[in-house]
Amino acid sequence: KAGVTQTPRYLIKTRGQQVTLSCSPISGHRSVSWYQQTPGQGLQFLFEYFSETQRNKGNFPGRFSGRQFSNSRSEMNVSTLELGDSALYLCASSLNGQGASGYTFGSGTRLTVV
Amino acid sequence: GESVGLHLPTLSVQEGDNSIINCAYSNSASDYFIWYKQESGKGPQFIIDIRSNMDKRQGQRVTVLLNKTVKHLSLQIAATQPGDSAVYFCAENAGGTSYGKLTFGQGTILTVHP
Numbered sequence: 675k676a677g678v679t680q681t682p683r684y685l686i687k688t689r690g691q692q693v694t695l696s697c698s699p700i701s702g703h704r705s706v707s708w709y710q711q712t713p714g715q716g717l718q719f720l721f722e723y724f725s726e727t728q729r730n731k732g733n734f735p736g737r738f739s740g741r742q743f744s745n746s747r748s749e750m751n752v753s754t755l756e757l758g759d760s761a762l763y764l765c766a767s768s769l770n771g772q773g774a775s776g777y778t779f780g781s782g783t784r785l786t787v788v
Numbered sequence: 789g790e791s792v793g794l795h796l797p798t799l800s801v802q803e804g805d806n807s808i809i810n811c812a813y814s815n816s817a818s819d820y821f822i823w824y825k826q827e828s829g830k831g832p833q834f835i836i837d838i839r840s841n842m843d844k845r846q847g848q849r850v851t852v853l854l855n856k857t858v859k860h861l862s863l864q865i866a867a868t869q870p871g872d873s874a875v876y877f878c879a880e881n882a883g884g885t886s887y888g889k890l891t892f893g894q895g896t897i898l899t900v901h902p
């Protein structure tokens with residue numbers, strides 16, 4: 675069974691630009707969560723989507739947004755990029771995002787802001 | 789201010805030894821815990837999980853112990869192999885409305901010498 679697919683794998687953007695990252699969850703999984711991983715802050719939760727609705731949100735500025743489509747695929751967008759947004763962005767797929775439902779991660783998108 | 793990189797704890801063992809990686813968690817409401825392994829350039833890979841109504845769970849070569857009294861989690865790897873070299877993270881979910889949100893520890897770097 676296919677795992678979690680994130681595209682693109684690598685991205686280089688300039689400060690001030692915006693970027694959109696994509697995540698396709700495991701077939702049948704309806705919850706998608708996004709995380710930012712940096713050497714300085716570790717892995718931090720951005721937000722979670724289920725049935726096209728954002729149910730949970732971490733402590734990130736409004737420049738970080740997301741959405742989910744009816745097929746459960748999710749995108750996250752970062753507007754007005756800053757150098758500090760350079761990070762590995764990971765998404766995690768789960769059946770329903772509740773309790774002990776298990777969370778499977780993709781390989782991530784490595785974003786570099788120059 | 790300037791961000792400071794996380795100084796990850798390190799554990800260095802010889803091939804064939806048993807390894808123990810520890811994790812302290814802060815949220816007494818957390819009821820689900822997962823250990824992940826992350827290799828360079830990859831996303832976190834699920835190792836084993838445990839619910840708060842258990843204090844021990846065993847998998848293939850791995851055992852997770854949970855001590856809720858002191859909010860401590862440990863991962864034991866038997867007969868450690870060079871392929872086990874990676875960064876290991878514990879993660880917790882608080883259940884309830886913590887949809888899709890995992891709170892990660894800072895990670896431990898495991899190095900296995902042949």
